[in-house]
Amino acid sequence: MTQTTTYIGTSNHGFAQYAQDEIRKIFPMTKFYLLVPTEVFLFEIPAGAEESLTALKEQEPMFLRHVQPVDQVWELSRTDADIENLKEWLREAYRAGLIGSGQKIATQVRKEERANVPYAPFTIKAALDDIIVGEIQSEPVVRYSDFIISVYISAAKVFVGLSKPADNLSDWSGGAIRFMKEEDQISRAKFKLLEAEQRFGIDFSVARTALDIGAAPGGWTSLLLERGLRVTAIDPAAMSPRLLGNPNLKIYKKNAGDVKLKDNEFDLLVCDMSWDPRQMGRLVADLLYSLQSGGTAIITVKLMHKKPFQTVKDILRILEPSLFLIKAKQLFHNREEFTLYLQKT
Ligand SMILES: C[S@@+](CC[C@H](N)C(=O)[O-])C[C@H]1O[C@@H](n2cnc3c(N)ncnc32)[C@H](O)[C@@H]1O
Incomplete structure (x- = not known):
């Protein structure tokens, strides 16, 4: 049976097509599904996780700003059940030994504008952080983590994945790296x-x-x-x-x-x-x-x-x-x- 590895990829606005062309050059049979036009897309590589990741890192596409693995997907219920699903997924990841105690864990939640859910990304992060502290005995952090839990809420679905920061191409959520603007900064450049x-x-x-x-x-x-x-x-x-x-x-x-x-x-x-x-x-x-x-x-x-x-x-x-x-x-x-x-x- 052919293995498939699923990611959500992000590029700068207007450049998703180029990122997809580059991925297709590495894995010609990759399937793409647009989530946010010209910017965010789901892609399925017809290869195992290790092979996919090694190729994406070694031949890093120029226009692919960030990837996050998709380990599980649910239809969006737009109720607290979405958060309960994520909490249960995290407990299961701990039970399966995918995540352990004494580690630094960052939870990055992204939500599409069209998602129209009654909870804020911060509520999801807080719910998972409670489990990280209380049940996993690890430390929730924002940066410099050992693991990243990536949650993405699209118009119809909730996606979640677990990865090491280096495997996301950028350890910033969606690759959107932010710097503090200094008061006397000479230029945004x-x-x-x-x-x-x-x-x-x-x-x-x-x-x-x-x-x-x-x-x-x-x-x-x-x-x-x-x-x-x-x-x-x-x-x-x-x-x-x-x-x-x-x-x-x-x-x-x-x-x-x-x-x-x-x-x-x-x-x-x-x-x-x-x-x-x-x-x-x-x-x-x-x-x-x-x-x-x-x-x-x-x-x-x-x-x-x-x-x-x-x-x-x-x-x-x-x-x-x-x-x-x-x-x-x-x-x-x-x-x-x-x-x-x-x-x-
Ligand atoms: C985007 S700005 C540079 C911003 C700068 N990196 C910063 O951080 O403030 C581009 C600059 O290139 C300069 N430039 C354009 N053609 C040039 C040339 N032939 N020789 C030297 N500078 C040139 C322009 O005058 C302009 O100031």
Whole structure:
């Protein structure tokens, strides 16, 4: 009998189709059922759980932000019976040894707008947390858990699954990673670099010198300065006055094509230029002499014509002689764009 593994997948709004295309490339016979148009979908992979998960992690689809396993499904009753079913499922998971005592357990509940249920997601979390504390003798946590219980309430059904955080591609509910907005934050764009740092597991503070191309008003530059780097920022537009006079910052108020840098001057290159990807790629390629061998590059790529896979090919054709791709991912904070994590050869 063929095994089937079921997940709920989430992408950024408008990109579910691309995530599905990528999954279909790994497992051509996968079946898809849309839950939230262009964003959330159920998918059934015709393979066992381990094989499915290994493939999804090793060939991680660019547009798949988050997955949660589906271990059990119920028709929605829109009464407290839905919560009772979930409580019983958790007790059974404990009895079966799938979840044990002394662990950190996060419960993430997502509910579609159309679900129209009389209870709030928080009520479900509170009910399961009571069992986690009282019956399982484990600790309910929000982040840094050993296990995640993922509950999804669609218009017609309740889905639940149990997983390790790394197996969800993101340990944030639905992959919607949130950062606190600082009072004096220079730009929202800063969140993109913060997310790249987390998602790609990069420690910017081990770098010493960074080049920021398309830097204004300076959100990315400010993060790199906070991490202790010396930063060279290039942008014809003005940097935030808050950054001016910083002894670790050198600003070229110029087009990136008009700047002369030193060979191997930087160990990190970042670029967040909202520009045609091919032109941006050529500008970056022309400045790559300034990045040391082994240096890291983080580059945002604009999706101008909604042909993401062609755009990836085009930009890599320009960059790949000098840079090799570690990961391409559409981050939660990317809108009509995606982020490349590369390394200088
Ligand atoms: C999205 S903004 C960058 C935001 C920045 N990362 C932040 O955190 O504040 C894009 C920037 O790219 C700059 N840009 C566009 N073309 C450029 C070029 N040829 N050379 C340098 N900068 C350029 C624009 O002036 C704009 O300030």
